Amino acid sequence: MVQVLTESQRRKWDSSDDAMFYAEPRFVHHLDAAFRQRLTQLYRERIPTGAVVLDLMSSWVSHLPDDVAYASVIGHGLNARELSANPRLDRSWVQNLNADQHLPLESSSVDATLIVAGWQYLQYPEAVAAELLRVTRPGGQLIVAFSNRMFFTKAPQIWADGSDREHLAYVAEVLMAQGWPTPTVIAEQTRAPGLPGLIGAKGDPFFAVIATRPG
Numbered sequence: 001m002v003q004v005l006t007e008s009q010r011r012k013w014d015s016s017d018d019a020m021f022y023a024e025p026r027f028v029h030h031l032d033a034a035f036r037q038r039l040t041q042l043y044r045e046r047i048p049t050g051a052v053v054l055d056l057m058s059s060w061v062s063h064l065p066d067d068v069a070y071a072s073v074i075g076h077g078l079n080a081r082e083l084s085a086n087p088r089l090d091r092s093w094v095q096n097l098n099a100d101q102h103l104p105l106e107s108s109s110v111d112a113t114l115i116v117a118g119w120q121y122l123q124y125p126e127a128v129a130a131e132l133l134r135v136t137r138p139g140g141q142l143i144v145a146f147s148n149r150m151f152f153t154k155a156p157q158i159w160a161d162g163s164d165r166e167h168l169a170y171v172a173e174v175l176m177a178q179g180w181p182t183p184t185v186i187a188e189q190t191r192a193p194g195l196p197g198l199i200g201a202k203g204d205p206f207f208a209v210i211a212t213r214p215g
């Protein structure tokens with residue numbers, strides 16, 4: 001495993017146990033409708049029918065298209081009640097990735113891993129990226145998506161201090177350091193749905209880093 005961050009870049013303003021912060025479920029959308037619509041469109045384009053999907057750092061919704069059938073959707077998160085309320089998950093487990101980065105999954109067992117608005121809370125992303133490379137099948141994908149929102153006190157310093165462009169470069173750097181090929185990067189401004197969008201209102205900006213494990 002290749003280290004990318006310094007210890008100071010891993011620090012958070014709130015160093016209390018993450019499990020305590022997420023102890024109560026949050027049955028709300030952290031990203032707006034425009035972002036969620038673009039994310040579902042990306043999943044439709046990128047994830048084939050019948051894939052084994054890992055929704056890492058998930059919650060009560062996975063944003064997958066309702067009309068696409070997958071072999072299995074595996075969920076991970078920090079709140080069991082949120083995960084149990086997610087209708088797309090076939091099974092799930094609770095784990096604090098800032099305390100333990102080992103994923104309880106077999107090597108080469110996943111076709112697509114999704115991380116939505118979660119990477120910004122990882123203090124040891126190098127270890128997580130290495131584990132995701134291990135569990136992903138050759139030709140499988142990792143899709144890291146985020147906007148410009150965060151729980152500021154729970155974001156490591158590298159994310160809290162960075163710009164949108166720097167966030168994209170940082171995610172790509174960590175992935176490539178662990179052996180992922182150069183990823184595809186998406187940076188788009190979404191349009192608000194309905195009438196506001198027609199008159200120029202913007203939605204949450206959409207950013208994604210997509211990497212494919214070599215064959």
